Amino acid sequence: MALGDSYTIGTGLADIAQNFPSLLARRLTEETGIDVALTNLGLDGYTTADLIREELPAALAVRPELVTILIGANDIVQGSEEAAYRTRLAEIYDALGQLGLAAKRVVAVSIPDFSALPGAAPFGSASELRARIDAFNAVGQSEAASRGFQYVDITAISRESNPGDDWLAADGLHPGPAQHRAIADRIWEAAGAGWRSVQWDRWSRSSRQALARAKEEAENLHHAYIGTEHLLLALLRDTEGVGGKLLSRWTISHRRVWTRIDRVIGKRNQDSVRSQVIPTTRVRKVLRIATQEANTAGADSVGTEHILLALTVEGEGIAAHILSDVGVTPALMRTAMDRLHSNAEGLSHQPRPGRWSRFIARFAGKR
Numbered sequence: 001m002a003l004g005d006s007y008t009i010g011t012g013l014a015d016i017a018q019n020f021p022s023l024l025a026r027r028l029t030e031e032t033g034i035d036v037a038l039t040n041l042g043l044d045g046y047t048t049a050d051l052i053r054e055e056l057p058a059a060l061a062v063r064p065e066l067v068t069i070l071i072g073a074n075d076i077v078q079g080s081e082e083a084a085y086r087t088r089l090a091e092i093y094d095a096l097g098q099l100g101l102a103a104k105r106v107v108a109v110s111i112p113d114f115s116a117l118p119g120a121a122p123f124g125s126a127s128e129l130r131a132r133i134d135a136f137n138a139v140g141q142s143e144a145a146s147r148g149f150q151y152v153d154i155t156a157i158s159r160e161s162n163p164g165d166d167w168l169a170a171d172g173l174h175p176g177p178a179q180h181r182a183i184a185d186r187i188w189e190a191a192g193a194g195w196r197s198v199q200w201d202r203w204s205r206s207s208r209q210a211l212a213r214a215k216e217e218a219e220n221l222h223h224a225y226i227g228t229e230h231l232l233l234a235l236l237r238d239t240e241g242v243g244g245k246l247l248s249r250w251t252i253s254h255r256r257v258w259t260r261i262d263r264v265i266g267k268r269n270q271d272s273v274r275s276q277v278i279p280t281t282r283v284r285k286v287l288r289i290a291t292q293e294a295n296t297a298g299a300d301s302v303g304t305e306h307i308l309l310a311l312t313v314e315g316e317g318i319a320a321h322i323l324s325d326v327g328v329t330p331a332l333m334r335t336a337m338d339r340l341h342s343n344a345e346g347l348s349h350q351p352r353p354g355r356w357s358r359f360i361a362r363f364a365g366k367r
Contacts, residue, residue: 001039001064003055003092004071007112008042010180012169016040018177021068023184028066031196032288035295039064047074048088056095065198067096068187070109072136077123082132086139093147103148104194107187110137110151112158112175119173152190154183202294204301206241210234214283221261226279228286228317229261235308243304246336252326260322282317286310297337305340309333 002008002021010019025038039062041055051071059067069092075085096106114120115129123129137155144151157179160167166178175183200208213234218226236254238244279287289310294302311319312330323329
């Protein structure tokens with residue numbers, strides 16, 4: 001959810017999809033696979049008083065998972081006193097604190113510096129405006145810090161000289177597409193790592209445990225990465241989730257898979273393994289697919305069955321080849337899940353086994 005004024009809604013843009021909240025929503029979707037719904041409540045000309053009266057009630061009804069707020073430019077041009085701005089901003093921040101979000105999921109964004117722009121001439125001298133912008137931003141930063149909110153300074157971006165085409169909108173006052181992209185990039189740089197974690201809110205306990213076990217499997221094999229094969233091994237240890245139950249009904253055992261992986265890939269020298277075991281790009285792709293599959297199915301959470309399905313859908317990793325060799329395909333997975341969710345006995349549908357030799361022949365370069 002985005003709160004604010006013309007900067008937030010993207011006044012002056014030919015397409016509001018170019019505004020920074022829309023860019024951030026798309027970036028979050030790309031990074032996590034979550035179908036992000038953006039609620040942009042910003043309106044041109046709004047002050048903190050307008051936001052309290054009009055936007056806050058709507059915000060409390062939306063119950064967002066992530067929030068950005070950029071407000072204050074119109075307070076400046078309308079002559080608001082610094083103390084009054086602080087009081088109203090504190091009221092806004094206190095209301096956001098009641099949403100029940102982790103503090104770092106609220107991002108307060110600084111007021112851009114419009115003082116030297118042609119469209120700002122009616123609002124006072126450039127030097128006076130700049131001084132007030134700095135003073136109001138100091139208030140915003142202080143109030144955000146006192147509540148644990150993340151504060152992102154984009155004012156320096158607005159002060160860049162010779163920024164190139166599309167930096168300003170045609171009105172000579174508001175940011176153009178290029179500046180909105182720069183703002184979105186700066187916010188993502190500061191908050192993106194924390195925002196990515198929102199995807200795990202929707203993952204079941206079994207799924208989160210599977211991810212932790214995948215790391216353990218990689219460490220047990222002295223591998224410096226978490227590959228799809230480790231994720232499959234983790235699912236085979238799952239006794240609570242649907243994914244593990246499906247695999248057990250299909251007589252695919254942890255020992256059998258582990259033995260084959262150890263035989264083909266082998267263990268690495270323990271001394272050469274990095275202290276931090278990290279997921280491969282392919283595993284990250286599998287996790288995005290799992291989230292997308294859960295969203296498409298209308299599931300309340302991402303379960304281990306969605307991870308297992310994603311391993312087959314991804315199709316190129318070691319796990320996909322192992323599963324294919326024993327007859328587990330995306331079609332089989334979808335059929336089993338449909339039967340399970342319709343309260344039929346979908347767990348008993350047996351795959352047609354293939355030959356492990358096909359996996360051995362094809363594994364080279366597959367991670």
